[in-house]
Amino acid sequence: MTGQLDGPFDVIVIGAGTAGLPTAISAAERGARTLLVDKSDDIGGTLHVTAGQMSAAGTELQRRKGIEDHPDSHFEDAIRIAKGTSDADLVRLAVDLAPGTLDWLTGEGFEFDPVCPKIFYGHEAYSVARTYWGVDGGRSHLKVLRRLLARARETGRLDLRLETEMTGLTGDGTGAITGIEVRGAGGGVERIEGKNVVLTTGGYGADPKLFARLTQGFPLFTCAMPTSTGEGILCGESAGGVIRNGEKFLPTFGGIEVAGEPGRIDFENMPNLIPQVRPPWEIYVNLKGRRFVAEDNPSVDAREHALMKQPEMTFWIVFDDHILRNAPPFLGNWLTNRNEWDAASIEAAFDSHPSFRRGATLAELAGLCGLDESALSATVAEYNRAAKTGNDPLGRTNFPAPISQPPFYAVKAHGTLLKSPAGLTINTKLQVLDKDGRPIPNLHALGEAIGGATLSGQSFVGGMSVTPALGFGRLLGGKLLQW
Ligand SMILES: Cc1cc2nc3c(=O)[nH]c(=O)nc-3n(C[C@H](O)[C@H](O)[C@H](O)COP(=O)(O)OP(=O)(O)OC[C@H]3O[C@@H](n4cnc5c(N)ncnc54)[C@H](O)[C@@H]3O)c2cc1C
Structure with missing residues (x-):
């Protein structure tokens, strides 16, 4: 009944x-x-x-x-x-x-x-x-x-x-x-x-x-x-x-916007930024062109609180061609194993997705991302020095490779409300x-x-x-x- x-x-x-x-x-x-x-x-x-x-x-x-x-x-x-x-x-x-x-x-x-x-x-x-x-x-x-x-x-x-x-x-x-x-x-x-x-x-x-x-x-x-x-x-x-x-907001670390829907995050395709699951190869750069947290900080709470303080709670995941070809992918849903990102779709995204940018040089990448060119170059140079010496000012310990082989890539991510x-x-x-x-x-x-x-x-x-x-x-x- x-x-x-x-x-x-x-x-x-x-x-x-x-x-x-x-x-x-x-x-x-x-x-x-x-x-x-x-x-x-x-x-x-x-x-x-x-x-x-x-x-x-x-x-x-x-x-x-x-x-x-x-x-x-x-x-x-x-x-x-x-x-x-x-x-x-x-x-x-x-x-x-x-x-x-x-x-x-x-x-x-x-x-x-x-x-x-x-x-x-x-x-x-x-x-x-x-x-x-x-x-x-x-x-x-x-x-x-x-x-x-x-x-x-x-x-x-x-x-x-x-x-x-x-x-x-x-x-x-x-x-x-x-x-x-x-x-x-x-x-x-x-x-x-x-x-x-x-x-x-x-x-x-x-x-x-x-x-x-x-x-x-x-x-x-x-x-x-x-x-x-x-x-x-x-x-x-x-x-x-x-x-x-209301004041106790905390965003989760790093979602990518759905193309054409500003502010709407694609949860099915949250990037894998969990160092315990996939140690990072990339660096995270805020809108001032600066790194703001050790990407491999094991405390996601610490990374989330650091992100919350960044302009527009937004950052670029920056890497180079060597990383794109050699690192385990960070795109694709690590939780559901639903993965819409194969090599071809990643390449295509850099041609068309508004959150994906590719530059022949770091200077070009900075321009495409709206970042200060000299700030991004200094940040990457500083990271590469840390990768060589093992001594990172932010305390990162995982340095699989420097970021030096063009073209250079960046994917925009945001602190996300769950x-x-x-x-x-x-x-x-x-x-x-x-x-x-x-x-x-x-x-x-x-x-x-x-x-x-x-x-x-x-x-x-x-x-x-x-x-x-x-x-x-x-x-x-x-x-x-x-x-
Ligand atoms: C992408 C995502 C992932 C998450 N992952 C987790 C997780 O893994 N673990 C976890 O613990 N939490 C997680 N959360 C949070 C958690 O899922 C939610 O907090 C929880 O499901 C909310 O349940 P609810 O019943 O309060 O609201 P809902 O499940 O949203 O139900 C509310 C219902 O009320 C209806 N409604 C609203 N207004 C009205 C109205 N005026 N009149 C009539 N009906 C109305 C809506 O249509 C809806 O059906 C996640 C949230 C999101 C968005």
């Missing part, structure tokens, strides 16, 4: 993505008359694009590989990596729920990449192998959640309405939330009553204006799902919620809090709507978005909500 239900509902979940799906499914499984709405024409949200990496300690998969681990160690690592900038109470809740989340997925037939659990070096490394991902990124999660959603809808307790956009929250005048206002596919506006309203609308990484307001001072290069436009955060704010953590930092303040019952720290009655939030920095701080703590989105959702729908 999957027909439309009449309100009022016990639970209304807004956003059928990573966090909203498990919330609505668990609530319906527990007997709640549940409404799940999404403005998109399909469920899944960011699961369509995310790498979907998760982290958890003390899982069945770790035991099978003889890895000893415990949520206490996960907690210590998560706090260490975030340097105390995350919400410790919520991090504790997240790491405690994480092994149950992973074991649940295992039981539901989630298709893990067989190499997992692993230590993953694309984010600051955990001390233990506790990172997991699916064979098809977030689409592996979606496969499981689609099946579970269909089963929940069969109970007749879960109504899914797509192409239905929440435009506001409704209240009783005392501050308590009583439902939502939505605009359907036909443009008509409707009010729907619910005893609990859960905001799982995701982040704001696809909305440049809201990004400029909440995360001031940073350019936006993004691979966020286009639906991540922050309405849930703003509706929560209008209801008295408090937005926090998760937007700001979001609604919540407590460990996942209730949205007002300015006095009091729960707004009947209003809950989780997922990126609570801000990507809440659980990761100004850092990337691996898996600390997807795992808690799933875990918090199951906790809220399966236990915390009352009706």
Whole structure:
């Protein structure tokens, strides 16, 4: 039975993505008359694009590989990596729920990449192998959640309405939330009553204006799902919620723009700039023509923080013909092994892609990149001296070859948004809090709507978005909500 239900509902979940799906499914499984709405024409949200990496300690998969681990160690690592900038109470809740989340997925037939659990070096490394991902990124999660959603809808307790956009929250005048206002596919506006309203609308990484307001001072290069436009955060704010953590932005290290789409980063083709996986042959040069970090610094957090301070958070990956022909490629997706970059397409990109430049001389390359010619020449000369002596002012230790054989090449890369930092303040019952720290009655939030920095701080703590989105959702729908 999957027909439309009449309100009022016990639970209304807004956003059928990573966090909203498990919330609505668990609530319906527990007997709640549940409404799940999404403005998109399909469920899944960011699961369509995310790498979907998760982290958890003390899982069945770790035991099978003889890895000893415990949520206490996960907690210590998560706090260490975030340097105390995350919400410790919520991090504790997240790491405690994480092994149950992973074991649940295992039981539901989630298709893990067989190499997992692993230590993953694309984010600051955990001390233990506790990172997991699916064979098809977030689409592996979606496969499981689609099946579970269909089963929940069969109970007749879960109504899914797509192409239905929440435009506001409704209240009783005392501050308590009583439902939502939505605009359907036909443009008509409707009010729907619910005893609990859960905001799982995701982040704001696809909305440049809201990004400029909440995360001031940073350019936006993004691979966020286009639906991540922050309405849930703003509706929560209008209801008295408090937005926090906008200043705790950290870009991930080095995405390349999609040709013809300024600001949009091609996540499927993130370059491999992970020194533990591929020691660098190239140098990274900022818009002033200067290197700004040891390219082989093993701390990606250090490289990300250095990049954040560079003009326009932009740099050129500079190399020469010898490196192009002899180094292992840095183009091509190192995570999914989907590789659109063969030798011919790399050559073609230097003829046509706006982020790729080739110059017969360093001076010509500098001109094509808009860099100061003498600054780039001095930078390359200094690097070549370091490659000879082994003594680099920035502390680099890996020097496979100098940069001296023309033609010279440069690929433009940017600090990239994966998760937007700001979001609604919540407590460990996942209730949205007002300015006095009091729960707004009947209003809950989780997922990126609570801000990507809440659980990761100004850092990337691996898996600390997807795992808690799933875990918090199951906790809220399966236990915390009352009706
Ligand atoms: C490229 C990329 C890679 C990433 N990799 C990782 C990773 O490996 N590990 C990790 O932990 N995190 C990762 N992240 C972050 C993580 O994937 C997200 O933070 C998380 O998936 C967000 O889940 P969510 O449920 O909050 O939002 P979403 O999954 O985006 O769901 C929100 C849903 O709400 C809907 N919606 C929005 N507004 C409205 C409205 N007004 N009315 C109705 N519906 C609405 C949207 O259509 C969407 O379906 C990555 C993010 C990106 C972009």
